[in-house]
Amino acid sequence: MKLAYWMYAAPAHIGTLRIATSFKNVHAIMHAPLGDDYFNVMRSMLERKRDFTPVTASVVDRHVLARGSQEKVIQNINRKDKEEKPDLVLLTPTCTSSILQEDLQNFVNRASQDSKADVLLADVNHYRVNELQAADRTLEQVIRFYIQKAENDKSLLVNKTEKPSVNIIGPCNLGFHVHHDIAELKRLFKDLSIEVNTIIPEGASVEDLKKLPQGWFNVIPYREVGLLSAKFLEKNYDIPYISTSPIGIVETASFIRQIQSILKKFKFDVNFEKYIDLQTRFVSQSAWFSRSIDCQNLAGKTAVVFGDATHAVAITKILSQEMGVKVLVAGTYCKPEETWFKEEVSKYCDDILVTDDHNLVGDMIAKLEPSAIFGTQMERHIGKRLNIPCGVISAPVHIQNFPLSYRPFMGYEGSNQIADLIYNSFTLGMEDHLLELFGGHDTKDIISSTLTNEICWDSEAENELKRIPGFVRGKVKRNVEKFAKKNDLKAITIDIMYRCKESGDM
């Protein structure tokens, strides 16, 4: 047993559901107790989805414990098949089904006899893998299934497209700034005259999967999800892949050069150097920004970076090589990526931390006192407590990290966004210091001035007042005091508050 208050990566089934719901017309059925469909709330709230989340539960309750869930699961699969006519039903195990050890594969086999949809059992073990690993596996499983299906009925499209084309593999919903990144990648490929063959799974249909071998090469923008699929396609269909994330000016250039060398292998001679140079020096602002006098102030400032492997690596490199900020510690909660992570960042930071314990991260930050933190929402809260500014660069995130406006992290526009994020975090920090030096803003007292000081509050009433949310507390206080004055009362007790409320004056 582990005493835990908070976790970075979600349980496995969330990863599977993220993949399932990113495809069009795929329905996931969770084998889970009542209340485990919290994923639907997250998708509907965080991403503000307009469609109903295609996830239902085959509820595990007492009856199921007594009798087994075979009939129920099969009924539920066949029912969804008729109601929604999905292309694929993905049966998703949860921690509960892991322990029940029912033969879910057998249910899937039986259900698929009567259903028009394909039916698959997501092959993930709750106690062995986390959300990201599960997403990676499920994506590979779905791709493998449909490629094999297409092989069997000879519908697999194996001829390469006429012009160079790319498959973008891995972006799925509830990811950090994923939709903006996809748009930016599309723009980048358009600039390079490369067609986007497919984007899997976000917005794709399972029908699109048989087109995968037509793509000249694959890119995996986020290394946590998609690598297994890329390796599968490389092994079986000889499709090369790029797993560099084009985040930051330097990495984006490296990403483009890798594309160039892949195209050259296809005897397609291109030279992107001029494009890179133009973008770097003139179209994007961030390389110039790094050079500008503003950024000089950042030289030697210290930072701590923590997040998923992709973003933590990218931001560490940007801070260190593009902005001259000293990264004290770079860390990630993606333990399976430990080796890769260490290789990538060891040159760019003093120390490395791989952990999924937020207390360790908090203690480390408290000890180092960096001038800024770049991390997840958890680090933002740690920063708040320690009074250190924090820029959020990675999941897990809140609704405010699903912005309406265009905020990619990838490509040249992404580098502008990141430069702003980094710069603003540090200036805020500096402003804070100046405020401290000059004794802070001096307007607070005026804002909270009350009606009169003659009326006193007894401690019980004062406590009650403190429970009232801050933004209305002042108003409530004034109204109760008005009420007391009107009724010629000198001291406010909890009963007077109540009488005031009853009279409708509060």
Added chain:
Amino acid sequence: MDQKQTSLDNLKTVNFECETGNYHTFCPISCVAWLYQKIEDSFFLVIGTKTCGYFLQNALGVMIFAEPRYAMAELEEADISAYLNDYTELKRLCSIIKKDRNPSVIFWIGTCTTEIIKMDLEGIAPKLEAELGLPIVVARANGLDYAFTQGEDTVLAALANSFGAKPTSIELDRSRNQASSSLILFGSVPNPVVHELTNELNNFGITVKGWLPGKRYTEFPVLNEKDFVCGVNPYLSRTATTLMRRRKCQLIGAPFPIGPDGTRAWLEKICSVFNVQTPGIEEKEQKAWKLLEPYLKVIKGKSVFFMGDNLLEISLARFLIRCGMYVYEIGIPYLDKRYQAAELTLLEKTCKDMGTFLPVIVEKPDNYNQLNRIKDLQPDLVITGMAHANPLEARGINTKWSVEFTFSQIHGFTNGRNILDLICKPLERQTTFNELGWKNYHTIA
């Protein structure tokens, strides 16, 4: 007209239905969110998996960062396969909690996993209690058996069962000084509501001996045989049963003090049991309604559909019908017809008084079927969970999140305002958006 009349005749008694139970709701372990804040000296340990932890972390959002008095005892593979010993593991964790937080009581919240692997929490607790010198209360708030607010019911039932069963000397002193047959109220409500309801009863000369739960574990009331108990929340049927059967208390079955009508009925029922008059209660109710008038103008004649997830639905529907609304359907996870009997009677009476049809009560609803009914009925407002709210809004249907009713102060004469505030918000927004022509955002067929 004639046709309408006959259809109304058919709907004069409450119509109960039961569907498939395929609906969205919160897991009952969410009760720790409000119970740890209510019981100030408690610590809640949820014994479950990452799935439970992830739900709590997301559902409770900001609270998680405020060093809450709850935590997960996260079960790992070695716990599931019984490679590790439950007793030693729980002892290790509870010793840390005792050292770091020094609570007066630790609640163990059992989950689906502890049920399935049959972890003997009730067996381990007394042993550890003795070793740690700290009371441990075990509640099985799992998703196999319960929905959302029923989590509170399992905790309060466990408290009712254990508290004061072996009274300490102080408690004995306290109980000696008190007359028998006094009144104890049960249900976790915010302290201002406790004050308000206690005060209302005081006004008629009835003393409330205590609340289950009180502000602190150490302040919980002593339960004696023949004590009267009365619930303030509609989802506390297990607690009621425990108080009656195990502690031999007498249950006052009343409608719940939600809305001025419910509050009055609740007070009158309690007063009638204690044989006291309720002078001025009529005026008090009228005064409360008067304050609600601006809201009533907005909602009168509008229709509501409850998809059901927190068991407050019948009381809320009854209040809204009294406010002049029409309720098509009351979805509810579970209905204890005995515990809610007085509330159901009041619902029937209210419909009759208001000359409106009786809503269908759908227990264990099926969300998919409900969405089809909503599509047909096009109600003015759907009260639903967060999973359906945005998709419904995109289809031009106004929604209100049902959880907000769980987390707002809704009891007593004055808090009807909070309920109507929540109801009015989406309805008033609608007017502006419709004028702008922003109605349907749903493009996929």
